[in-house]
Amino acid sequence: MELEQMRTLWREADLKIEQHKILTNNSIEEIAQRRFSKTLSFISLSEGIGLFCTLLTALFILWNLDKLDTWYLTMSGILAVLVLIILPFLSLKSIKNLKRIDIAGTTFKKSLRDYALGKKQFLAIIKLGSYFAILIFIISILLFEKIINDRDLIKEINLVVYWFIVPIGIIFQILFSRLILKKYHEVIDVAESILKELNE
Amino acid sequence: MHKEEFIHQLKENEGIIYKVVSVYATNVEDRKDLYQEIVYQLWKSHPSFKHESKFSSWMYRVALNTSISQFKREQKRIEQVPIDTFLLNKMEQIDSLMEEEMTLLYAQIQKLSVIEKGIILLYLEGKSHDEIATITGFTPTNIGTRLSRIKIKLKSQLNTK
Structure with a gap:
């Protein structure tokens, strides 16, 4: 089928489409209004809960920083607080950048580029987060044991923690990170191919 | 652009939405979702339409740009509004033609x-x-x-x- 033939076929189908109106005044307003409220509630629920939990954890560690009485526990506490605050904010910022794409005011080419670059940036933060998750998990065990039970797991060997909780936790984190990274590579490949095609 | 004029123009050119949706979305659920999202984005953006281009050209631009961002919602499907059955029936009616x-x-x-x-x-x-x-x-x-x-x-x- 040549392009001209396709164009003719398209024009014929167009006439049929034009005869069937889907939208009415009411349906347009209903879609717009309901969609608006659904979009807002979805964003506040998923992204808000994540940020709230990490900030609460960071505040808890910060509030109990004086209980971390050795140099390595203090350093671990500060590192955990920084990671728990910075990573979610970077992630939210990149999501915000993705959503900021001006659908009505920009060209197809520019929004494709912005979207592909934004997606790459967002996924780079997710990738970084998945690496930090293992570190934060181990640090958290040390910090919470010290803050809640006043026990330093570096000095006092706890067999349940060392042989059971930590290994299971690490295996879980590695499996989870692998899952995230698999998805990461799939999406990045799509974004990369769009950017490559835009430059052709 | 006034709301009444926008709705009139949108209805006049609604075939554009159907065609963009048919090209960019493969399954029924995605098509319904994209159709509604395009209508919503057009509604949201219509106050910024400055008559510098034809309304249909502006509609193509919004519809195409919305379709790009559609794949970000693959994991985050937004709940459909209840008029779906009506929309679906109408879309299927056109499909059968x-x-x-x-x-x-x-x-x-x-x-x-x-x-x-x-x-x-x-x-x-x-x-x-x-x-x-x-x-x-x-x-x-x-x-x-x-x-x-x-x-x-x-x-x-x-x-x-």
């Missing part, structure tokens, strides 16, 4: 890349290279080159079938 050849054409277009889909859609809509360039942001020469490539690609797709 399509000839076998047209279904084949849509199937071939869906195999193209996200950029190529947008360009071929505008070409089939009868837009000139200059108009396609204005809507998409590529140069008219680049549009010509891309269309030649699409032509070869479609031909080879049809030959391998």
